Amino acid sequence: MNNYFVILAAGKGKRFNKDKPKQFFTYKNMSIIEHSIQKSLESGFFKKIIVVTNNSNILRKLINSKLITIIKGGKERSDSSLIALKYLKKFNPKNVFIHDAARPNFSFKLLKNLLRNLKKNKAVVPIVESKDSIKYKISNKIYNLKKKNALLTQTPQAFRYKNLYSIATKNKDKISDEATLFINNDLKIKFIKGENQNKKITFKDDIISPKTYFGIGFDIHRLIKNKKLYLGGIKIPFHSGLKGHSDGDVILHSIIDALLGALNKKDIGTYFPSNTKKFKNIRSPNMLRPILEMIKKQNYLINNLDINLICERPKVTMYRDRIIKSLSNLLFLDKNQINLKGKTVEKLGLIGKEKAIACEVIISITRYD
Ligand code: ZN
Numbered sequence: 602m603n604n605y606f607v608i609l610a611a612g613k614g615k616r617f618n619k620d621k622p623k624q625f626f627t628y629k630n631m632s633i634i635e636h637s638i639q640k641s642l643e644s645g646f647f648k649k650i651i652v653v654t655n656n657s658n659i660l661r662k663l664i665n666s667k668l669i670t671i672i673k674g675g676k677e678r679s680d681s682s683l684i685a686l687k688y689l690k691k692f693n694p695k696n697v698f699i700h701d702a703a704r705p706n707f708s709f710k711l712l713k714n715l716l717r718n719l720k721k722n723k724a725v726v727p728i729v730e731s732k733d734s735i736k737y738k739i740s741n742k743i744y745n746l747k748k749k750n751a752l753l754t755q756t757p758q759a760f761r762y763k764n765l766y767s768i769a770t771k772n773k774d775k776i777s778d779e780a781t782l783f784i785n786n787d788l789k790i791k792f793i794k795g796e797n798q799n800k801k802i803t804f805k806d807d808i809i810s811p812k813t814y815f816g817i818g819f820d821i822h823r824l825i826k827n828k829k830l831y832l833g834g835i836k837i838p839f840h841s842g843l844k845g846h847s848d849g850d851v852i853l854h855s856i857i858d859a860l861l862g863a864l865n866k867k868d869i870g871t872y873f874p875s876n877t878k879k880f881k882n883i884r885s886p887n888m889l890r891p892i893l894e895m896i897k898k899q900n901y902l903i904n905n906l907d908i909n910l911i912c913e914r915p916k917v918t919m920y921r922d923r924i925i926k927s928l929s930n931l932l933f934l935d936k937n938q939i940n941l942k943g944k945t946v947e948k949l950g951l952i953g954k955e956k957a958i959a960c961e962v963i964i965s966i967t968r969y970d
Contacts, residue, residue: 610702611674636705727795816863818855833924917943
């Protein structure tokens with residue numbers, strides 16, 4: 602096991618953020634660079650991991666392993682790579698992997714494949730196909746490039762140390778990766794299948810992590826004669842209706858409270874105070890609408906909701922499909938994102954005597970920006 606892993610992390614990543622190098626931003630619970638360090642360490646393939654960086658102070662606070670050496674980088678990527686190769690000379694390595702810290706998502710399997718292919722090759726480089734159409738320009742004329750002829754190279758790239766060292770030390774050009782050195786010197790590269798997940802993080806948009814929140818809602822209204830019963834936005838034939846300032850729809854009120862809970866925006870009474878004439882006899886779908894607007898404006902999507910309707914009668918099984926259909930229309934959701942359960946209370950108390958209906962709802966929403 603005479604393999605060495607070099608992580609290039611000297612770039613400033615100005616397109617990402619001007620104040621802090623991007624490799625130190627948090628991504629999936631740790632800094633971007635730590636993903637590469639951890640994976641290379643855990644693979645057990647490498648004698649040493651060399652991190653080339655101009656921010657050794659930040660890095661020393663993050664990592665603590667005898668296998669890791671931190672060295673100072675150069676001005677350009679190619680300078681840093683050469684510094685690492687020269688540093689490694691005294692260890693007389695057989696193989697060296699060169700990796701960009703901005704690619705935290707490569708798999709253990711990719712490392713294994715690179716190493717296996719290195720047995721019969723001097724350079725092994727992962728590639729993926731382009732998902733976009735590619736054009737290129739030569740003196741103001743635009744040409745189309747066939748997608749399948751475009752090879753997008755990724756890192757880690759794996760090399761026989763002595764071959765890479767000998768061409769890297771002679772190179773005078775700025776290069777974007779080590780594969781370029783082999784190409785410029787007409788040397789053979791073994792290309793292997795890269796990974797779509799192993800994309801390079803360049804802009805802040807590249808590391809959006811969705812945030813999911815939960816909200817809970819509860820409501821209860823008394824049943825009174827001579828009122829229509831509304832549940833989940835539809836009229837249900839029944840001997841009584843729900844008493845309230847509005848139409849008393851306990852399902853929609855619980856949903857509104859659950860949504861407000863998930864949004865951290867207080868409760869239904871804050872937006873529809875029951876002492877305001879304006880909202881007298883308001884239909885609950887009209888109360889739901891502005892809350893859904895808030896959800897949309899803040900880039901949230903509803904994942905699912907689970908509803909417990911607590912009543913002796915009406916029987917939920919009789920109206921489940923209609924209520925779910927109504928809710929899916931009101932909430933702009935697919936029917937399979939909504940679950941409705943009926944729960945009786947063994948004829949106990951006000952609910953058991955059909956003098957009230959209660960409801961509870963849990964909802965989950967996710968923000969993607
Ligand atoms: Zn209510």
